[in-house]
Amino acid sequence: MVDIVIVGSVAFDTVETPFGSVKEALGGSATYASLAASFFSKPGIVAVVGNDFNNHNVFHTNNICTKGLKTVEGRTFRWSGYYEYDMNQAHTIQTEENVFKDFLPDIPEEYKNARYVFLGNIGPELQLHVLKQMNNPIAIMDVMNYWIERTRDRLFDVMKKCNILLMNDSEARELFKTTNLITAGQKALKIGLQAVVIKKGEHGVLLFTKDRVFSLPGYPCENLKDPTGAGDSFAGAFTGYLSKNGINEESLRKAVVYGSAVASFNVEDFSFNNLKRITINDIENRYKEFRNLMTF
Amino acid sequence: MVDIVIVGSVAFDTVETPFGSVKEALGGSATYASLAASFFSKPGIVAVVGNDFNNHNVFHTNNICTKGLKTVEGRTFRWSGYYEYDMNQAHTIQTEENVFKDFLPDIPEEYKNARYVFLGNIGPELQLHVLKQMNNPIAIMDVMNYWIERTRDRLFDVMKKCNILLMNDSEARELFKTTNLITAGQKALKIGLQAVVIKKGEHGVLLFTKDRVFSLPGYPCENLKDPTGAGDSFAGAFTGYLSKNGINEESLRKAVVYGSAVASFNVEDFSFNNLKRITINDIENRYKEFRNLMTF
Numbered sequence: 001m002v003d004i005v006i007v008g009s010v011a012f013d014t015v016e017t018p019f020g021s022v023k024e025a026l027g028g029s030a031t032y033a034s035l036a037a038s039f040f041s042k043p044g045i046v047a048v049v050g051n052d053f054n055n056h057n058v059f060h061t062n063n064i065c066t067k068g069l070k071t072v073e074g075r076t077f078r079w080s081g082y083y084e085y086d087m088n089q090a091h092t093i094q095t096e097e098n099v100f101k102d103f104l105p106d107i108p109e110e111y112k113n114a115r116y117v118f119l120g121n122i123g124p125e126l127q128l129h130v131l132k133q134m135n136n137p138i139a140i141m142d143v144m145n146y147w148i149e150r151t152r153d154r155l156f157d158v159m160k161k162c163n164i165l166l167m168n169d170s171e172a173r174e175l176f177k178t179t180n181l182i183t184a185g186q187k188a189l190k191i192g193l194q195a196v197v198i199k200k201g202e203h204g205v206l207l208f209t210k211d212r213v214f215s216l217p218g219y220p221c222e223n224l225k226d227p228t229g230a231g232d233s234f235a236g237a238f239t240g241y242l243s244k245n246g247i248n249e250e251s252l253r254k255a256v257v258y259g260s261a262v263a264s265f266n267v268e269d270f271s272f273n274n275l276k277r278i279t280i281n282d283i284e285n286r287y288k289e290f291r292n293l294m295t296f
Numbered sequence: 297m298v299d300i301v302i303v304g305s306v307a308f309d310t311v312e313t314p315f316g317s318v319k320e321a322l323g324g325s326a327t328y329a330s331l332a333a334s335f336f337s338k339p340g341i342v343a344v345v346g347n348d349f350n351n352h353n354v355f356h357t358n359n360i361c362t363k364g365l366k367t368v369e370g371r372t373f374r375w376s377g378y379y380e381y382d383m384n385q386a387h388t389i390q391t392e393e394n395v396f397k398d399f400l401p402d403i404p405e406e407y408k409n410a411r412y413v414f415l416g417n418i419g420p421e422l423q424l425h426v427l428k429q430m431n432n433p434i435a436i437m438d439v440m441n442y443w444i445e446r447t448r449d450r451l452f453d454v455m456k457k458c459n460i461l462l463m464n465d466s467e468a469r470e471l472f473k474t475t476n477l478i479t480a481g482q483k484a485l486k487i488g489l490q491a492v493v494i495k496k497g498e499h500g501v502l503l504f505t506k507d508r509v510f511s512l513p514g515y516p517c518e519n520l521k522d523p524t525g526a527g528d529s530f531a532g533a534f535t536g537y538l539s540k541n542g543i544n545e546e547s548l549r550k551a552v553v554y555g556s557a558v559a560s561f562n563v564e565d566f567s568f569n570n571l572k573r574i575t576i577n578d579i580e581n582r583y584k585e586f587r588n589l590m591t592f
Contacts, residue, residue, distance in 0.1 A: 085475040179381040181498075182516045202477075203499040204513060215513035215589050217500060220478045253592040293511050294590050296549040 002044030002065050003243045005111045005137070006034045006236065007130050008120025009100060010047040010069065014080035015270065017087065019225045025271035026055050028077065029120035029142070032229035035275045036236030036262045037118070038062045039283060041243045043236070044111045045069050046130070050076040050099045058276075067108040074099040087227045087267075088201040107133040116140065116243045118235060119162070123147050124154035131161055138247065140164040140239050142231070148174050156191065163247070164195045166235050172198045181206060182213070195252050197238070199231055207256050214253045217293065219264035219286070226270045230263045233275060237262035237283075261286040298340030298361050299539045301407045301433070302330045302532065303426050304416025305396060306343040306365065310376035311566065313383065315521045321567035322351050324373065325416035325438070328525035331571045332532030332558045333414075334358040335579060337539045339532070340407045341365050342426070346372040346395045354572075363404040370395040383523045383563075384497040403429040412436065412539045414531060415458070419443050420450040427457055434543065436460040436535050438527070444470050455487050459543070462531055464495045477502060478509070491548050493534070495527055503552050510549045513589065515560035515582070522566045526559045529571060533558035533579075557582040 008029030015022050034043040035058075045059060046068035053076045059066045077100040080093040105126065112135050119127040119141040131139060139162040143155060148171060155175070159165055165188055169181055176184040181198055185208035188196040196208040200218070207214040238259035245251040261283050265274045304326030310319050330339040331354075341355060342364035349372045355362045373396040376389040401422065408431050415423040415437040427435060435458040439451055444467060451471070455461055461484055465477055472480040477494055481504035484492040492504040496514070503510040534555035541547040557579050561570045 180518060180520065182518045186518070200499070203496070204511075206516070213516045213589060214592065215500075215516060216592070217511035217513050220502070220509045220511060222476060222478045222482070224476065250592075257592055291592075293509060296510065296512075296546075296553055296587075 001042075002111055002114050003041035004037055004043045004116040004118060004239055005046060005068070005107065005114045005130075005134065006030050006037060006043050006118045006120065006239075007046040007105060007122060007126075008033060008232070009077050009122070010045070010049050010053070011077040011079050013228060013271070014078070015226055015228050016082040017226050018083070018085055020270060022226075022270045024078070026058060027079070027229060027271060029232040031058075032232035032266070032272060032275070033118055033120055033236030033239070034059065034064045035062055035272055036233040036266070037240035037243075038064050039237060039262065039280050040240030040258070043240070044108070044114065046105045046107060046111070048072060048099050048103045048105070050074040052076055065110070068105065068111055070105075072099050083227060087224055090227070105130055116239055118142070118239045119158070120232060120235070124151050124158045127158045128161070131158075138163050138242075140166065140235070142166045142235055143171050143175060145171055145174060159188070159191050159193060162193065164197065165193050166197045166199065166231075166238070168199045168201070168231060185213070194247065197256065199234060201227070201230070205234075205256050205260055207252060209249055209252060212249065214256060216256050216260055216290070219260060219290065220293065221264055221267065223268050225268055227267050229272060230267050233266040233272070234259040234263040257287055257290050258283065261290065298407055298410050299337035300333055300339045300412040300414060300535055301342060301364070301403065301410045301426075301430065302326050302333060302339050302414045302416065302535075303342040303401060303418060303422075304329060304528070305373050305418070306341070306345050306349070307373040307375055309524060309567070310374070311522055311524050312378040313522050314379070314381055316566060318522075318566045320374070322354060323375070323525060323567060325528040327354075328528035328562070328568055328571070329414055329416055329532030329535070330355065330360045331358055331568055332529040332562070333536035333539075334360055335533060335558065335576050336536030336554070339536070340404070340410065342401045342403060342407070344368060344395050344399045344401070346370040348372055361406070364401065364407055366401075368395050379523060383520055386523070401426055412535055414438070414535045415454070416528065416531070420447050420454045423454045424457070427454075434459050434538075436462065436531070438462045438531055439467050439471060441467055441470060452487065455484070455489060458489065460491045460493065461489050462493045462495065462527075462534070464497070464527060468494045481509070490543065493552065495530060497523070497526070501530075501552050501556055503548060505545055505548060508545065510552060512552050512556055512586070515556060515586065516589065517560055517563065519564050521564060523563050525568060526563050529562040529568070530555040530559040553583055553586050554579065557586065
């Protein structure tokens, strides 16, 4: 039995930043999110890879179920891109969808009663296809500019079926057609979502719940190496924490801090090297650092 | 006897934002800073105006000493500019220095023993000229991109004589030649400053002290009308609070919150209309709102 079903991409990423580079490193939203979630609870991954993929042990050593990780003939999804000194902005060089192109996930029986589902960077049709197969889970969804530009209306259909919406600042502005992030968050709540999270990269995170706003500043990171996977590792840890603690104002705020703590480690090294290295103690220490950072 | 000497510009501003406009409204760094400081202590202003200036009563009704406000033949400093939806960026249409051009401030005798001085947006030579006339005050300085580009080295001479440096994010990056604001803050501390404050507009404020960082998120403002004077009203309230409470880690952090509270009111209306309207009770309530916004 898994606690959280995590649907998204598993990919090989080629990334260059001002501080170094990696070639065909394991990545993808489902990879980052499930590794981050695994610090708090048991995730089951739903994704597709090609027969060039031989990295299952990363998931198994982190207690992540791969029953929903399908292997098909062909090449695994690949992304290459770079970041300049302003690392809030990823520049794509090439996206090879490969086996991801025809991805139509079947949810394994063992996953269908999981209490939580995280819908990563897949299109709204696939998000709905996943939700339909699950037995009324608490659903947390992420959006991407790509889908906002192509299937905006359909994203609203998914939102109406979800409990929590995660997006970054530019997605929030584009989706709700406003420059003001507070306005965007309030508009999203009106759809009927229980909570709305806007990730602002180095500037932290906003959490909107009925009549309340929580604002967490970014972790003061001097050693930012590679922002790839920051949003997904935030989402994984956020969902993982909630799956163990339920959803209320206090747990949501703490989940934002844990999500930010895990994401802040992730960006301090390339790929998910740091997620493999750190322990729950490191995360707890960073959680305390956030408290010291904000006390007045 | 005044508590704080505030040196800077008094100006007539013509401003357009997506939410309205004002024509030749009273503004300038010394105006905003002294009004904001007056909620906490008694400021004395040092500035120059032309004989077209007839607005002394704004200062007098707020208990601001104008002994250092010199009137000379000519026109008062004028600035006109506009903001687009991204209100972090002011676009200048025209700057008329007018009487400000030959401004060489004489500090009145009654000001010379003030414990605090705030050096607003004047050049480093003038900042040094002011400091020399004062009797060893606690000095808080602001910088501007304009002076960084023209007299960068001289700014470092001023910093070495000051206790606290205030700057915004783009100034911090330019002055310390790094994209990373944490690195910029640490570099500034190494000059010998006791505290360094980086203002990030809607993203809040960073405070650096020896071995510590405080990060305050921005106030979640849906009703942003005119950002003119936000930085100066922050500086005024920050300095005003410190002048009453002394300088230590706790008071510095609280001063950042009070500064942000006052600045958040200021941007909710044009010119300094809100600074005239609000009371210390409003400021205390917003201070509490910051606490609720950040509690986890």
